[in-house]
Amino acid sequence: MHDIKLIRENAEGFDAGLARRGIAPLSREILELDEQRRAALARQQELQAERNAVSKKIGEAKRAKADSTELEAQGMRIREEIAKLDAEGPRLDALLRDTLGKIPNLLDAAVPEGKDEADNKVEKTWGAPRNFAFTPKEHHELGEALGMMDFAGAAKLAGARFTVLKDKLARLERALGQFMLDMHTSEHGYAETVVPLLVNDATMYGTGQLPKFAEDLFATTDGRWLIPTAEVPLTNLVAGDITPAAQLPLRMTALSYCFRSEAGSAGRDVRGMLRQHQFTKVELVSITTPEQSTEEHERMTRAAEAVLERLELPYRRMLLCAGDTGFSAAKTYDLEVWVPGQGKYREISSCSNTLAFQARRMNARFRVGDGRPDFVHTLNGSGTAVGRALIAVMENYQNEDGSITVPSVLRPYMGGLESIAA
Incomplete structure (x- = not known):
């Protein structure tokens, strides 16, 4: 298994290592998938913060006996989006792990070039x-x-x-x-x-x-x-x-x-x-x-x-x-x-x-x-x-x-x- 952090830091070196095994560059595909995964996680964290803020406002509105209908609808939309991301995050994690899991190890510098x-x-x-x-x-x-x-x-x-x-x-x-x-x-x-x-x-x-x-x-x-x-x-x-x-x-x-x-x-x-x-x-x-x-x-x-x-x-x-x-x-x-x-x-x-x-x-x-x-x-x-x-x-x-x-x-x-x- 490869370290995604090392691929982020040196994508060119990773692709060069794969080329020694006759494998086409994969870093772009891997990093795009990684970016989707990280974006989904970041969005989930944002939504959780928004949900907490809306919940606080709903509580304040109810204590003030004000209309909270719009806030509750907003909270429902946020919860629905979070639920989707709750499924999307693990799917992207599994897809990235599966992709990395099929890629062979990079070779030691001492390994000679050759086909067979x-x-x-x-x-x-x-x-x-x-x-x-x-x-x-x-x-x-x-x-x-x-x-x-x-x-x-x-x-x-x-x-x-x-x-x-x-x-x-x-x-x-x-x-x-x-x-x-x-x-x-x-x-x-x-x-x-x-x-x-x-x-x-x-x-x-x-x-x-x-x-x-x-x-x-x-x-x-x-x-x-x-x-x-x-x-x-x-x-x-x-x-x-x-x-x-x-x-x-x-x-x-x-x-x-x-x-x-x-x-x-x-x-x-x-x-x-x-x-x-x-x-x-x-x-x-x-x-x-x-x-x-x-x-x-x-x-x-x-x-x-x-x-x-x-x-x-x-x-x-x-x-x-x-x-x-x-x-x-x-x-x-x-x-x-x-x-x-x-x-x-x-x-x-x-x-x-x-x-x-x-x-x-x-x-x-x-x-x-x-x-x-x-x-x-x-x-x-x-x-x-x-x-x-x-x-x-x-x-x-x-x-x-x-x-x-x-x-x-x-x-x-x-x-x-x-x-x-x-």
Whole structure:
């Protein structure tokens, strides 16, 4: 959500920020609506003063036993106009809020120009892809050959973009999630949190999923939404609160199921489990002061990178360009892991700083001492996507006979198992 005061003060700068995202100028439309809203409020206040004055005169006339008919008619006209404004004010407030609520965040100055993912900037690369003595297979080939990845069974149960994992691959996915949680809580200072998978409209609005991205979500028949990521409930835990500055930053993590309709992705990644309606992810969320958020963004991204390094998975850090940065984000780093079956890097984590954009939508604030409250900054990141980590482990640790070596850091979670074979 954008601050209307800042738009009033620097409309040209606001439009220039939108232009970086390829959005036409909106400040004139917003300020005209704001002026109507302010004029309605000013007129309402004038009428209330007039009503009070007329009421006083009516009282004086009655005490003097004078004719008050004209004054009473005037008072009736004023009350009718006030009643109209009583409805018009909230309508204009809602219209302005709805207009601002559909506009994406302005970008950080460090975000490079560009239209799409082809213009993203490689910030660093870690690890070297393994040289295979054989042609590496994709994860779905490996999983089906092992009899532990069942796409046909999942389709029978739920349709496309679902997977049934079995036996040791099911345990490997669980091991990955537990490993990530343990690492983030014991080494990176995040508090483990269990959150609802169903949330209300206000919660989805607070982090920016509603109203713009409703088609990307799954809704229930009782007015709730399945979460697309644990970012949504974790961040909204501070909605409406004023947190003492001494308690910041707050750092939370959750391992949860996530649900996405994948609207508009028809034909993309149809094979395997890269793009699913249901998947598991370890989410990282930080709530900070404005002064802390830039450093916290780097810290969060390093926490996600540490997972991939501990698993010895080659990856690269990408700084997303203007055209590829998400709706709520001011700046985003994507981590892309190497998947040898496809011979390319694929996104496995996205770490974003939204500044005060989500906080304004949620009215989430902090206070220093007895000072005036200000909006917190919110950050979120994948630490990491568990399903995609499973894919990366399977493909990078595959052997020529179709077996998969279990990474050493995961063996304690696998009962000491060193290899997964048919």
